[in-house]
Amino acid sequence: MAETPVIKGEVRKEFGKGAARRLRRDWRLPGVLYGEGHDNYHFHVDLLEMQTLIRYEGVNAVMELELEGQQHLCMVRHIDQNILTLDIDHIDLLTVKRGQKVEVEVPVVTEGEIAPGGQLLQETDNVLVLVDPLKIPDEIVINVEGMEIGTQIFSSDLPLPDGVSLVNDEEDDLFVNITEPEEAEVPEEGDEAPETDGEDAPAGQEPDAVDEGSKNDSDTE
CATH class of the missing domain: 2.170.120.20 (Ribosomal protein L25, C-terminal domain)
Known part of the structure; x- marks a missing residue:
């Protein structure tokens, strides 16, 4: 069995959108670890390290998250991804137990x-x-x-x-x-082409041309 990867994190001291933006500017990924038997842990980890793990292990990646010297066996539960950069903006991790199915x-x-x-x-x-x-x-x-x-x-x-x-x-x-493959519809022979706006115009006259006689009459009124 492959060894479970260890990701070292730090407990977050500041919260809010401004604090999260500052973390991301420093290439740190904010996240939360939740599960049975403990309070939620708000943390941040190295962004590139976590993205590399998920790239190779998939969106159900399992890891040991190390916080303040203690390791927590957990798995990825939810990812918020930036639609422009495709970087991960926030991650939710769920504590799991060996032998307990999820x-x-x-x-x-x-x-x-x-x-x-x-x-x-x-x-x-x-x-x-x-x-x-x-x-x-x-x-x-x-x-x-x-x-x-x-x-x-x-x-x-x-x-x-x-x-x-x-x-x-x-x-x-x-x-x-x-x-069975879907067959494309082929027009039957003899089908008339759709009419255009100009087909009913008298010969020699543009479809949208203004009748000069009418124009002159209106100018003299």
């Missing part, structure tokens, strides 16, 4: 080639599962190799790893649907 969303992906003539539609991209926080899979992979038109894969068909179970096992959601 609910997490795991991506579902496909691999392989379906049978010729079909079209693969992935109806759902994530599945909510119950799993030990130290054994969260990176993704659930559906092998669609050779699947023919009419084949459907529901949540009950997902190849879940050992120790992973569905949270909503009563709801059988559709994940993969192999259908």
